[in-house]
Amino acid sequence: MSDARSNILARLRAGKPDMPAASEPTQIPLAGWDLHERVRQFRKKMESVRAEVHVTPRESWLALLRRLVAEKQISTLLYAPDGPLGEALFQAWESPGESPLIARSETLEEWKEELFFNVDGAITSSRWGIAETGTLVLWPTPEEPRSFSLVPPVHIAILEAGDIYNTFADLIEKEKWNQRMPTNALLISGPSKTADIEQTLAYGVHGPIELVIIVVTEEN
Amino acid sequence: MQQRVEFHARADRALHNPQIRSNFRYAMDGLIDKRKRSFPDLDELNRLRLRCAEIRVNALSKLPELLEQLEACCTKNGIQVHWAETVGEANRIVLDIMNRHNAKLLIKGKSMVSEEMELNHYLEQQGIECLESDLGEYILQLAGEPPSHIVAPAIHKSRQQVAQLFKEKFPDIPYSDDVDRLTRNARHILRRKFYEAPVGLSGVNFAVAETGTICLVENEGNGRMCTTIPPVHIAVTGIEKVVEKLSDIPPLLSILPRSATGQHITTYFNMITSPRKPGEKDGPDEVHLVLLDNGRSRIYEDQELIATLRCIRCGACMNHCPVYTRIGGHAYGTTIPGPIGSILEPQKAGLDRYGDLPTASTLCGACGEVCPVRIPIPALLNRLRFERVRQDHTGVTRGQGSQRDPWEARIWKGWSWMHANPAIYRLGIGLAAGLRWMLPKRLGAWTRVRSAPRLAAKSLHKLAREKGLDHE
Numbered sequence: 092m093s094d095a096r097s098n099i100l101a102r103l104r105a106g107k108p109d110m111p112a113a114s115e116p117t118q119i120p121l122a123g124w125d126l127h128e129r130v131r132q133f134r135k136k137m138e139s140v141r142a143e144v145h146v147t148p149r150e151s152w153l154a155l156l157r158r159l160v161a162e163k164q165i166s167t168l169l170y171a172p173d174g175p176l177g178e179a180l181f182q183a184w185e186s187p188g189e190s191p192l193i194a195r196s197e198t199l200e201e202w203k204e205e206l207f208f209n210v211d212g213a214i215t216s217s218r219w220g221i222a223e224t225g226t227l228v229l230w231p232t233p234e235e236p237r238s239f240s241l242v243p244p245v246h247i248a249i250l251e252a253g254d255i256y257n258t259f260a261d262l263i264e265k266e267k268w269n270q271r272m273p274t275n276a277l278l279i280s281g282p283s284k285t286a287d288i289e290q291t292l293a294y295g296v297h298g299p300i301e302l303v304i305i306v307v308t309e310e311n
Numbered sequence: 312m313q314q315r316v317e318f319h320a321r322a323d324r325a326l327h328n329p330q331i332r333s334n335f336r337y338a339m340d341g342l343i344d345k346r347k348r349s350f351p352d353l354d355e356l357n358r359l360r361l362r363c364a365e366i367r368v369n370a371l372s373k374l375p376e377l378l379e380q381l382e383a384c385c386t387k388n389g390i391q392v393h394w395a396e397t398v399g400e401a402n403r404i405v406l407d408i409m410n411r412h413n414a415k416l417l418i419k420g421k422s423m424v425s426e427e428m429e430l431n432h433y434l435e436q437q438g439i440e441c442l443e444s445d446l447g448e449y450i451l452q453l454a455g456e457p458p459s460h461i462v463a464p465a466i467h468k469s470r471q472q473v474a475q476l477f478k479e480k481f482p483d484i485p486y487s488d489d490v491d492r493l494t495r496n497a498r499h500i501l502r503r504k505f506y507e508a509p510v511g512l513s514g515v516n517f518a519v520a521e522t523g524t525i526c527l528v529e530n531e532g533n534g535r536m537c538t539t540i541p542p543v544h545i546a547v548t549g550i551e552k553v554v555e556k557l558s559d560i561p562p563l564l565s566i567l568p569r570s571a572t573g574q575h576i577t578t579y580f581n582m583i584t585s586p587r588k589p590g591e592k593d594g595p596d597e598v599h600l601v602l603l604d605n606g607r608s609r610i611y612e613d614q615e616l617i618a619t620l621r622c623i624r625c626g627a628c629m630n631h632c633p634v635y636t637r638i639g640g641h642a643y644g645t646t647i648p649g650p651i652g653s654i655l656e657p658q659k660a661g662l663d664r665y666g667d668l669p670t671a672s673t674l675c676g677a678c679g680e681v682c683p684v685r686i687p688i689p690a691l692l693n694r695l696r697f698e699r700v701r702q703d704h705t706g707v708t709r710g711q712g713s714q715r716d717p718w719e720a721r722i723w724k725g726w727s728w729m730h731a732n733p734a735i736y737r738l739g740i741g742l743a744a745g746l747r748w749m750l751p752k753r754l755g756a757w758t759r760v761r762s763a764p765r766l767a768a769k770s771l772h773k774l775a776r777e778k779g780l781d782h783e
């Protein structure tokens with residue numbers, strides 16, 4: 092197939108049209124909100140695509156989580172014991188009998204069946220958020236793999252308010268993404284949806300049916 | 312010529328099908344409205360369009376270098392890059408990968424390039440099952456029909472038609488024409504397939520040369536499934552989809568979903584930079600990227616037509632096209648319909664095959680006005696109308712001059728000769744005015760709903776002279 096490669100490149104080089112030299116790029120004004128406004132925008136945009144957003148002070152997020160899990164009748168909640176939330180989650184439910192938490196440290200292949208058909212929900216941390224579009228940004232890790240936010244019907248994400256950037260452009264520039272792209276970077280804005288039948292929105296096609304976000308703030 | 316007859320027959324059939332007319336009208340009106348509402352600030356829209364056009368022009372101006380850079384970065388990250396000059400080669404590359412893994416099922420996310428390759432047909436002949444997992448594409452696969460829109464492939468189907476189809480194919484599932492119910496049923500059916508499939512296939516929305524990253528835009532999560540769960544992921548793309556820098560992505564991601572469906576962002580933006588790394592618990596062990604030329608490098612050679620390759624496949628041009636809205640996507644007979652299809656497909660397959668498509672336009676200009684990367688589609692349609700009849704064999708477009716009609720050519724020759732000879736011109740105009748009573752009152756279909764045009768007794772020239780206007 093290296094023939095195809097050199098043929099294509101040779102054709103492109105031979106036929107290269109004269110393009111005008113790149114001018115100064117057109118500037119696009121970017122939002123410059125403060126923290127409070129970022130949280131508000133994030134919430135507004137997320138709720139417009141039917142995600143459930145809770146903003147809560149640090150000391151009460153676990154209680155809120157317990158309540159949500161009970162209300163939604165989630166009896167198996169996948170979590171990452173070694174992830175950033177592991178410790179706190181482990182202590183959130185007093186008796187092991189009440190705790191919905193389950194953990195799997197195997198590779199996907201070793202417990203695929205269970206993941207696909209027997210897990211009610213998964214909880215993950217979020218790396219960042221984007222206010223302008225109401226977006227969660229995940230860089231899945233060995234502890235919190237990609238499938239956590241994809242396969243179970245409910246995805247609960249914990250987001251630190253201070254990690255919300257104004258825009259995607261701002262985020263990738265300040266965090267220098269171009270120097271350290273992970274295996275998979277994900278922008279998630281709402282639960283899975285489709286409009287393929289008569290342009291009518293329906294939620295929960297192949298990804299999570301529900302997306303629940305707890306934004307943790309330092310204010311009380 | 313055969314193709315011409317077919318195109319006209321298909322367009323005619325569509326025009327006489329009230330279901331198609333109303334399904335498209337309804338859907339396009341909705342999409343036009345949603346797009347408009349998602350760009351409340353026209354100044355922002357204009358800047359964004361300028362920026363996105365610059366990004367695409369910049370990428371095309373460095374295309375060979377960027378493709379090499381993309382390949383080098385992908386390879387370094389562990390993604391295997393393949394090059395294909397033709398769809399035949401691309402299909403064989405996919406087949407080889409399937410065979411190497413002894414895989415009999417390919418689960419597919421939405422990919423217009425795989426449609427261009429007719430990959431499903433090819434693999435099925437080799438005994439490999441291909442399953443579409445995008446809901447719209449899945450519905451069409453059940454129905455045995457091609458897509459009629461690049462963003463909303465099953466737009467020509469009504470809810471009831473989809474419900475009927477499910478009833479026929481899955482008699483065990485209780486009938487429902489409720490959209491939520493239908494969606495949930497599809498979720499259950501396809502879930503098992505994601506679980507089983509050994510290989511997943513996806514398209515590519517943008518490929519970033521700087522980092523070797525494949526970007527995918529989607530709402531359903533099937534794209535993430537296809538690229539996360541099966542042990543092998545194959546991404547197929549046209550060579551034009553590359554952009555230079557990661558910082559080129561935010562403006563494109565901002566304009567694409569808004570232009571397409573009026574969403575401020577899609578549910579998922581999935582950026583893939585490598586296969587599963589040691590220690591990671593999921594993700595494919597192998598990721599392949601197939602770069603397909605199939606005529607693109609020929610389009611690349613023409614200073615003007617190269618703009619075709621800027622397209623980011625948002626579908627806005629078709630949503631706003633008065634012709635597309637009336638005849639629907641199938642009438643075009645091509646993978647990509649609508650205004651972009653009418654400039655792209657004849658260049659790929661040749662004007663001898665699709666030479667009629669550039670005429671399927673009123674040149675109203677709507678497509679060019681909404682295009683997020685400012686492709687001057689009307690100008691390119693005009694250019695191809697010229698290419699289809701030109702005879703000097705100097706252009707690069709395949710099938711050049713193939714639609715030339717000697718009678719038409721003679722008439723235009725006469726017309727330009729007459730306009731270059733004032734005496735003849737005056738004589739002709741005088742004659743036409745004198746004989747205007749001879750013009751028929753009925754002119755076929757035209758006069759069925761209109762009155763016949765009448766020549767004025769005095770020409771504009773004459774009136775102007777009488778008024779004392781100087782012709783200089």
Ligand code: SF4
Pocket residue numbers: 621622623624625626627628629651678681682683684685686
């Ligand atoms: S030509 Fe422009 S408007 Fe049409 S699909 Fe491509 S990018 Fe969108």
